[in-house]
Each structure stands twice: as C-alpha cells, then as structure tokens.
Amino acid sequence: MSILGKLFGKKKESSNAIEERNMFNLEMDDIVTFDLEDYKVVGKINYNDHGFKWHAYQLQGTHKTLWLSVEMDDELNLGMYEKIKLPLQEPIPKQIEYNGTTYYLDESGTANVSGVGRSENLSGTTCNYFDYMDDEEEKFLSVEKWGSELEVSTGYTIEEFELKIIASK
Structure with a gap:
C-alpha cells in the first residue's frame, strides 16, 4: 500500500465496537434512563416456560430498585415493576386487593430460570409465577414463588420510547 493509501485509507474496524443495545441485549452496568432517573443494570x-421466553432486568437507582420486564408476544411488551410487601399465603388466590385496586389472575405457570449479575444464583432453578391485572388492564401484580418464598411486585406497561439506554462498554 502506498504512503497516501496508508494515510487516507480505510481504518480497520475496532474489535471493541459497542453493540447497539435494545430491550433484549442489555448488559450488566448499562445505564437505563426512565422517568428522568438513571438506573444501572x-x-x-x-x-x-415451555419455549415462551421473557426477561426481567434489575435496575438499581439512587433511591430504589426497579424491574424492567421484556417479552415478545406478537409485539414488544414492556413493564416496569417494583417489589412490595404483601403478605400472601398459599394457595395463591385468584383475586388480590392492594392499595384500593383489585387484581385478577390472568395467567400462571412454571418457568425454568437462568440469571446474570445479582441474579446469577438463580440459574438452574424454577419459578412458579402468577400474573394479575386490574379491570382496565393498566396495573399489574406479579407473584413469584422461589422455593418457599413468595415475592410480589406491582407494575404497569411502558413504551420503548420512555427508556434511554447508554451502553457501558
């Protein structure tokens, strides 16, 4: 290659190129901005659950932790959830009252789980899940049974444009 070719020729692409992020490939330490606050993945x-797959990203903010639920079911469905303390016992009811809202069981099942980051210890386990919604299908309640422990979260649907992603590497 000539000297001019070396000076003005194409540069080789860096092998350290940052992959453009989307809802399915967020990585640990990426930053997700939601509702004017930054959260770290x-x-x-x-x-x-028998071939139906979805993801939940744990987002750590300055004052709280949120869970971003991502699933593709004919179209992209996103939800933002926050854990709550709600004393539930088995059997899991078909209807739950919380903060003046009645939630109705929409679907339930058992999923095989794998985890990354703080959720790494969940890999190889199973989770029984119970998904609820209110009458208007605007508010959601999620109950997950991990062994003998029940975790409850409330959430609502969000749109992809409400999130801004900054890749960490």
Whole structure:
C-alpha cells in the first residue's frame, strides 16, 4: 500500500465496537434512563416456560430498585415493576386487593430460570409465577414463588420510547 493509501485509507474496524443495545441485549452496568432517573443494570433473569421466553432486568437507582420486564408476544411488551410487601399465603388466590385496586389472575405457570449479575444464583432453578391485572388492564401484580418464598411486585406497561439506554462498554 502506498504512503497516501496508508494515510487516507480505510481504518480497520475496532474489535471493541459497542453493540447497539435494545430491550433484549442489555448488559450488566448499562445505564437505563426512565422517568428522568438513571438506573444501572445489575441483574437479569431469563424465564422460559415451555419455549415462551421473557426477561426481567434489575435496575438499581439512587433511591430504589426497579424491574424492567421484556417479552415478545406478537409485539414488544414492556413493564416496569417494583417489589412490595404483601403478605400472601398459599394457595395463591385468584383475586388480590392492594392499595384500593383489585387484581385478577390472568395467567400462571412454571418457568425454568437462568440469571446474570445479582441474579446469577438463580440459574438452574424454577419459578412458579402468577400474573394479575386490574379491570382496565393498566396495573399489574406479579407473584413469584422461589422455593418457599413468595415475592410480589406491582407494575404497569411502558413504551420503548420512555427508556434511554447508554451502553457501558
């Protein structure tokens, strides 16, 4: 190659190129901005219920932790959830009252789970899940049974444009 070719020729692409992020490939330490606050991705749970797959990203903010639920079911469905303290016992009811809202059982099942980051210890486990919604299908309640422990979260649907992603590397 001539000297001019070396000076003005194409540069080789860096092998350290940052992959453009989307809802399915967020990585640990990426930053997700939601509702004017920045959250760091610190965990990811992958669920698989007989081939139907979805993900939950654990987002750590300055004052709270949120869970971003991502699933593709004919179209992209996103939800933002926050854990709550709600004393539930088995059997899991078909209807739950919380903060003046009645939630009705929409679907339930068992999923095989793998995890990354803070959720890494969940890999190889199973989770029983119970998904609820209110009458208007605007508010959601999620109950997950991990062994003998029940975790409850409330959430609502969000749109992809409400999130801004900054890749960490």
